[in-house]
Amino acid sequence: MNNLQFLRKFALIIIFMISVFLFFLFWNTQNMGNDINNSVNAESFNVEQKLLIITEPSPFKDLIVEGLKDYYKNSTVLIEVVNDKSIAVTDAAYFKAILVLHRWEANAPTRNIQSFLDKNESFKNTIIILTTSWNGLEKLENVDALTGASVMNNAPIFTNKLIERIDLILENKKL
Structure with missing residues (x-):
């Protein structure tokens, strides 16, 4: 039972880290190039x-x-x-x-x-x-x-x- 809870927490942490990574990847792609002056x-x-x-x-x-x-x-x-x-x-x-x-x-x-x-x-x-x-x-x-x-x-x-x-x-x- 204890191992199952550990695996769930570990899986949630991994999913959270992947989500944060994807968010920053998307945010960087959308905001890249905003600092060129005409x-x-x-x-x-x-x-x-x-x-x-x-x-x-x-x-x-x-x-x-x-x-x-x-x-x-x-x-x-x-x-x-x-x-x-x-x-x-x-x-x-x-x-x-x-x-x-x-x-x-x-x-x-x-x-x-x-x-x-x-x-x-x-x-x-x-x-x-x-x-x-x-x-x-x-x-x-x-x-x-x-x-x-x-x-x-x-x-x-x-x-x-x-x-x-x-x-x-x-x-x-x-x-």
Whole structure:
């Protein structure tokens, strides 16, 4: 009888711990990415082209965004950086090029990213995607995207590859 009570208490403790873990996992997923500021970077008032960067906070993605801002700081390209959670109200037609930096999560992109891409399929020739995943190989089907793991030393390499693709779109050239 004593062993049965012990097993019940132990099972309840395990169930409670699993529930707490799942709660924090869900809470973290829902709240991740709330600390990106909408920022506009333009050194020139003569803005000819607009680049939208959709991202989520991570040291790797932040380093890429800073590299892009630095590259375009003396150009006539206006850069707007938005959080992946605020893209529902973003009009893709307003931008010449769109860069999506997102993580691969549970065998898919986040719901916000997938929804944005589905909603703006007609602009697919202006959208560039960098998908980060644990192994660096995961990406959306039938989408031309760069993929990689979030290795800080590789951020300059990805930044240069993204600049090449963005410049091609801004100059109306084919990839």
